[in-house]
Amino acid sequence: MELHGISDYEFVSIRDWLFKQTGISLTPAKKTLVCSRLHKRLRALSLSSYGDYFSLLSSNRDQDEAQTAIDLLTTNETYFFREAEHFQLLGELAQKARRDQPFRVWSAACSSGEEVYTIAMTLAEHERRGAGPAWEVRGSDVSARVLDMARSAHYPMDRATDIPPALLKRYCLSGTGPYHDTLLVERSLREKIEFAQINLIEPLPELVPFDAIFLRNVLIYFDPPVKRKVVGQLLSRLTGDGVLFVSMAESLHGLFDKLVSVAPGAYRFDRRR
Known part of the structure; x- marks a missing residue:
């Protein structure tokens, strides 16, 4: 045909x-x-x-x-430690966080999962050094197919280029035999991560407040009304001092009056204003 x-x-x-x-x-x-x-x-x-x-x-x-x-x-391109400055800031937020409750992070458009596991490695490393609290990470996407890839935590080794060597050794397993040139994220990280299929333009499910939410390289695909709706829903799921991360090339300027920029592509919602 x-x-x-x-x-x-x-x-x-x-x-x-x-x-x-x-x-x-x-x-x-x-x-x-x-x-x-x-x-x-x-x-x-x-x-x-x-x-x-x-x-x-x-x-x-x-x-x-x-x-x-x-x-x-x-489906969008993603990779480990993309825009690494954001993970440095995430580590600083974890260091300042309370120790009597988990530090919670949501990757709201996680694609095939590299961002989720980058967040997990960052927080696990701070906790290991006693510089951060216990933590929990949630990943979500509208695509069921990429969520299956994310849950597998199995990636070609050439995707690991930007993972610091010490973290690659500590949190990833190298494949052998038929799995040569691949990596598997270590079980202790996988067990602390939840994945769910969530469509961000629909009403969000009941979620605990998050200390940080990542929504990077997504807003460019939304028109202004949808962008305002999506960002508004995510801001409502942040803790009082929580930070919303978008791409460093994106800006939320003018979207909400109470948004305060704390770093390129990182915003707080000032409820006092």
């Missing part, structure tokens, strides 16, 4: 469907990405056009396929 490229109308239909499901707004520059990521699904389902695929998605007849489409269209 011959499959032609995606038309402008088909792209807009799928783009609008994705926005309704996730709040992510794709620009016309993403047309090629949509085409390439969904191409195999059309082949697998013996569909002759992207319009037919959109009809399937919008009919709500196949929720598994809808989840597959969301997984394919929302």
